[in-house]
Every structure is written in structure tokens, then in C-alpha cells.
Amino acid sequence: MAGFASTTDLADKIVSFDELGPGLYAYTAEGDPNSGIIVGPRGVTVVDAQATPAMAADVQARIATVTKLPVDTIVLSHYHAVRVLGASGYPAHTIIASDVTRDLIAERGQQDMDSEIGRFPRLFRGREGIPGLTWPTATFHERMTLWLGEREAQVIRVGRAHTAGDTVVWMPREKVLFAGDTVEFGATPYCGDAHFTDWPGTIRKLRELGAEKMVPGRGRALMNANEVAEALAGTEAFTSDLFAIARAGAAKGATLAQVFGEAMEKMRPKYGQWVIFDHCMPFNVSRAYDEAQGLDRPRIWTAERDVEMWHALQGSVRSGEIAR
Numbered sequence: 001m002a003g004f005a006s007t008t009d010l011a012d013k014i015v016s017f018d019e020l021g022p023g024l025y026a027y028t029a030e031g032d033p034n035s036g037i038i039v040g041p042r043g044v045t046v047v048d049a050q051a052t053p054a055m056a057a058d059v060q061a062r063i064a065t066v067t068k069l070p071v072d073t074i075v076l077s078h079y080h081a082v083r084v085l086g087a088s089g090y091p092a093h094t095i096i097a098s099d100v101t102r103d104l105i106a107e108r109g110q111q112d113m114d115s116e117i118g119r120f121p122r123l124f125r126g127r128e129g130i131p132g133l134t135w136p137t138a139t140f141h142e143r144m145t146l147w148l149g150e151r152e153a154q155v156i157r158v159g160r161a162h163t164a165g166d167t168v169v170w171m172p173r174e175k176v177l178f179a180g181d182t183v184e185f186g187a188t189p190y191c192g193d194a195h196f197t198d199w200p201g202t203i204r205k206l207r208e209l210g211a212e213k214m215v216p217g218r219g220r221a222l223m224n225a226n227e228v229a230e231a232l233a234g235t236e237a238f239t240s241d242l243f244a245i246a247r248a249g250a251a252k253g254a255t256l257a258q259v260f261g262e263a264m265e266k267m268r269p270k271y272g273q274w275v276i277f278d279h280c281m282p283f284n285v286s287r288a289y290d291e292a293q294g295l296d297r298p299r300i301w302t303a304e305r306d307v308e309m310w311h312a313l314q315g316s317v318r319s320g321e322i323a324r
């Protein structure tokens with residue numbers, strides 16, 4: 001098995017910048033965290049800021065190929081460091097997040113930053129440029145609308161899934177959805193801070209929107225309704241399969257290491273080819289095991305807890321402690 005988290009994933013990814021509709025773009029990079037772009041009449045809105053100001057500069061270099069307008073608004077789909085810490089690299093004065101996401105930044109943003117820098121050395125190569133946590137300048141409770149001229153962008157806290165504060169941006173006229181990490185495509189859903197019980201209901205609400213194009217959290221832009229349906233179904237199947245294994249294990253008194261071994265064995269044939277599978281699974285199983293035992297609020301990951309958990313699970317695999 002490869003090293004801790006994504007510490008051995010150091011090769012550069014190829015960036016794609018795809019047009020989804022008039023003034024709507026997807027910045028994607030072979031399974032790295034995506035950004036969405038909405039070009040308005042006076043400025044540009046970016047959905048998810050990337051990990052560092054240096055990466056924000058690359059997003060803006062792509063935007064500059066389609067408009068001279070500056071990025072004036074950032075929407076944060078959730079609190080994770082790889083999504084938010086690049087915000088200072090844009091001239092935007094408005095940073096929008098759900099109230100729940102802001103609470104999570106206040107409660108666990110610093111620990112998450114330290115933890116994610118340890119997990120993703122490639123994404124955080126420019127970490128010295130990060131001035132600190134990213135604080136929203138505007139929050140909302142359930143939904144708000146951005147009016148970009150006549151264009152409507154609905155910012156919706158859609159329900160708990162990848163995190164408690166998950167927010168999507170929905171363009172009802174163009175039927176384009178910027179999904180944050182509530183939906184992935186060809187990439188493993190990260191579930192270390194997830195709400196497994198609620199995730200299928202959140203997917204159902206997303207399905208009801210009727211998106212015809214989508215920017216998932218990771219993976220390439222989805223350009224038709226069939227691809228959108230496939231991404232929604234894949235994310236739902238992955239999270240449901242994992243939680244079913246955790247619930248069954250917890251019900252029979254299995255240890256975390258035993259549940260991890262079983263999840264890896266059962267899920268690798270179906271999902272092992274998705275990017276960051278080996279990175280995500282220890283964190284995913286840890287959270288699923290907690291939730292299966294009734295822990296509603298995800299425990300806070302710290303750089304220290306990350307490494308301790310990782311070595312405990314890998315060690316139990318190597319020593320054959322896990323029942324096969």
C-alpha cells in the first residue's frame with residue numbers, strides 16, 4: 001500500500017477548462033479538487049477557491065482567456081482546506097458560505113488546515129502564501145440567490161453529506177450544477193467528516209433539480225444528463241455500500257481494524273480504480289464506524305490523529321490481525 005494519505009502523489013495533473021454554457025466553466029484537473037466559474041456582467045464568481053493563492057492564480061489565468069473581468073465573489077461549497085485556503089489569491093471582496101460552514105471553520109478550521117497540509121503535499125506546495133484561515137464575509141441559512149444581471153445563481157445548503165454545511169450552486173435556467181464534494185465522478189468520495197445517514201437524501205434532492213451538466217467536486221466536467229445521473233448514482237452507491245459494511249460490523253462488535261479490512265476487500269473491486277481510493281478509505285471507514293455507533297458529529301481530525309489512525313489501520317493489515 002502507498003504512503004500516508006496522498007504523500008506519494010506528487011506528479012502534476014493536467015488542467016481542463018471546459019465551457020458548460022454561456023459564461024459557465026469548469027476548472028478540473030484529473031481528480032484534483034475542482035472549481036466552478038460563472039462570468040457575470042460586472043465580475044466573475046468562483047465556486048471553491050482551491051488550496052493556495054498560487055493555485056488561485058492558475059484558475060484566474062484560465063478565466064483571463066475568456067473575460068477581462070475580475071473575480072469579485074467566491075462561494076465556498078464547504079470548509080475543507082483544499083477548497084477554501086486559496087481565497088486570498090482573488091481580488092474578491094465577497095466570500096459566501098452557509099452559516100453551518102462558517103461554524104465549522106470557527107470550530108475546526110485550523111485543525112483541518114494542519115491536517116490537510118499533511119495529507120496533500122502536492123496541493124499545498126505553495127502553502128507559505130496562505131495568510132491564514134478563510135473567513136466568509138456573508139453567510140446564509142438555507143439558500144440565497146445571486147443575481148448576475150439577469151442570470152440567476154441559487155446558492156443552496158442542500159443537506160448534510162460530505163460535511164454538515166454542504167452547499168451547491170444551481171443555475172436553473174442553464175440547468176448547470178456546481179456540486180461541491182456532495183457528488184464525485186471517477187474519484188473516491190471523501191467521507192472523513194461525512195453524514196452517511198443523510199447523504200442519500202441529499203443526493204435525492206440534487207437529482208430532483210434535474211441538472212443536465214455538472215461540475216462534481218473531483219473528476220471531469222459532466223456534459224449531459226446521463227453523465228450527471230451516473231455520478232449521482234455512483235456517489236450514492238459508494239457511500240451506501242460503505243455505511244452498510246460499517247453498520248453490520250458495528251452491530252456484531254467488530255473492531256475498527258476488522259471493519260476496515262472488510263471494507264477494503266469488498267469495495268476495492270468496484271471502486272479501487274477511483275482516484276484517492278487508498279487515501280480516503282482509512283478516514284472514511286473511521287467516520288462510518290463512528291456514525292454506525294451513533295456519533296452524530298464527526299470527530300475533529302488533527303495532523304496527529306490522522307497519522308495515528310493511519311498507522312494503526314495499516315499495521316493491523318500488515319500483521320494479519322484483520323480477520324479474513
Ligand SMILES: [Zn+2]
Pocket residue numbers: 078080083162181190
Ligand atoms: Zn471536501
